Amino acid sequence: MTAEANDKKTHFAPELHIPNGTFNIDFYIKFGATEHFIFRNDDGSIHVAELEIDGAIFHLHETMRWFEANEPVTAKGVTAVIGLFVDDVQEVFDRAIVAGATGITPVTDHDYGYRQAMFKDPFGHYWQIQKKISSGKSI
Template sequence: MHAPAHISFAPVLYIKNGVTDISFYTKALGAVEVMRFSNDDGSLHVAELSINGAIFHVHEETGKSNLFNPSKHNGVTALIGLFVPDVDAVMEKAEKNGAEVIAPAQDYDYGYRQGEIKDPFGHCWVIQKKI
């Protein structure tokens, strides 16, 4: 069996039903919307986005009991790490576009500059770079 030429993760971020605007990801994180499938009422069913080649999906909740948006359980089950060249600039842009700063950016002894935000849909991101 041959290994694929490129392996990557593509997380799926679940959101509440009825959302039409996910522009936070393009405005704040520089994502490009690759494709979108909308419901008849114009709300989002699923969108594929890419940040500098890293793909992730935003998907409305479905009837599956094990896939839910963060507000269902007042928190998240995964923290998304995003490596960027300028942590402070991305955090500032994210906050201006509706993110909540959970932890301000700072340098850590293990060699990373990191800060944490919560996006408008409740997903938490660690904005980081190696220093």
């Protein structure tokens, strides 16, 4: 799905907070994201960037203290888990690791009908890469 087609449907576009003074978001490009736009502050640091992974749009935004949103390092913990549905969980997980992510859980087929893996990106955001593989078992 293209970004233009995505604009015509209701969808989530998570905003991932990054530390003020961040100049480099190369991890996301190495991971396979396409940059739509990037706005920089006067010092060249990133204010906001819009990125897309196979039709899934997300934003990186410098931490804005006026509404008390923090990136995971300052918050000292996970602030959200980004769930990304893909066709090939292993390939996407491996691509993230090569780009600089840290593996949290390996690719696993679960009884509830999902193949999933989790990694942490260099800014501390957790991503759950997943694919529905069956209707799952009753719990």
